[in-house]
Structure formats: C-alpha cells, structure tokens
Amino acid sequence: MxxxxxxxxxxxxxxxxxxxxxxxxxxxxxxxxxxxxxxxxxxxxxxxxxxxxxxxxxxxxxxxxxxSSAPIEEADWHCRHCGSDCPATFELCWHCAGTRAPA
Ligand SMILES: [Zn+2]
Known part of the structure; x- marks a missing residue:
C-alpha cells in the first residue's frame, strides 16, 4: 500500500x-x-x-x-459587485450578498 x-x-x-x-x-x-x-x-x-x-x-x-477532470478543489470566485474574494462554497458574496457571476 x-x-x-x-x-x-x-x-x-x-x-x-x-x-x-x-x-x-x-x-x-x-x-x-x-x-x-x-x-x-x-x-x-x-x-x-x-x-x-x-x-x-x-x-x-x-x-x-x-x-482528473473534476477539480479537486474549486477556486475562489471574485465578486463582480464589490470585488471581494469569496470561497467556492458560497453562492452569495460574504461581503455584499451579491450573486455569483455565472461561469
Ligand atoms: Zn461582493
């Protein structure tokens, strides 16, 4: 092993x-x-x-x-409303509650 x-x-x-x-x-x-x-x-x-x-x-x-085609970890995303970096698991911006931009 x-x-x-x-x-x-x-x-x-x-x-x-x-x-x-x-x-x-x-x-x-x-x-x-x-x-x-x-x-x-x-x-x-x-x-x-x-x-x-x-x-x-x-x-x-x-x-x-x-x-592996499936990413093992999703990258953080960048809020287009306020510019904050948000963890991949968040659907809304932690800072301004803006929606995630469609990929
Ligand atoms: Zn934001």
Missing part, C-alpha cells in the same frame, strides 16, 4: 478516490472517521488518507489525480 493523497476534507478525499476508481485503480481511504480524535493528535495525523493497494499503481494514481 502506498499513500497517494491526503486532505483535511473527507469530501475532497472521496472525490480523489472516485477519480482513481474511474481509472481502474484499487484504493482505500484511511482515517476517514478519525476527525473525532482531533485535539489529542496533531491535526495532520488525522487527515483522511487515500492509499493505493498496489505500490506499482502509485504513478498511475498520481497521474490520474493530476489529470
């Missing part, structure tokens, strides 16, 4: 796993439910981790993640 990817969000790691599964690579997520241990361990130790089962899949897995 080899660690290919880690991220603090279970959702992002699950997306990465989907990319690998689409590429036909066997993989598992570890630490998926470890967040409850946060506070006793350094946070990096409890990030969910994506592992490939076969070491030789590692390079293909890295490639599959790099080429």
């Amino acid at each position: 080899k660690l290919v990817y880690t991220h603090p969000s279970n959702i992002v790691v699950a997306q990465a796993r989907n990319s690998l599964e689409r590429a036909g690579l066997k993989c598992v997520i570890r630490n998926e439910y470890a967040a409850g241990a946060m506070g006793e361990l350094a946070p990096i130790d409890v990030w969910p981790e994506l592992w490939v089962l076969r070491d030789r899949d590692y390079e293909r897995a890295s490639l599959a993640l790099a080429q």
Whole structure:
C-alpha cells in the first residue's frame, strides 16, 4: 500500500478516490472517521488518507489525480459587485450578498 493523497476534507478525499476508481485503480481511504480524535493528535495525523493497494499503481494514481477532470478543489470566485474574494462554497458574496457571476 502506498499513500497517494491526503486532505483535511473527507469530501475532497472521496472525490480523489472516485477519480482513481474511474481509472481502474484499487484504493482505500484511511482515517476517514478519525476527525473525532482531533485535539489529542496533531491535526495532520488525522487527515483522511487515500492509499493505493498496489505500490506499482502509485504513478498511475498520481497521474490520474493530476489529470482528473473534476477539480479537486474549486477556486475562489471574485465578486463582480464589490470585488471581494469569496470561497467556492458560497453562492452569495460574504461581503455584499451579491450573486455569483455565472461561469
Ligand atoms: Zn461582493
């Protein structure tokens, strides 16, 4: 087994796993439910981790993640009304409540 990817969000790691599964690579997520241990361990130790089962899949897995058509993380967007940078998960501007410009 080899660690290919880690991220603090279970959702992002699950997306990465989907990319690998689409590429036909066997993989598992570890630490998926470890967040409850946060506070006793350094946070990096409890990030969910994506592992490939076969070491030789590692390079293909890295490639599959790099080429993944679905962005693993959406970029922030820029409010056209007030110019604030807003997180991708926000539908309205945090600053002026302006609507997000259609992509
Ligand atoms: Zn705004």
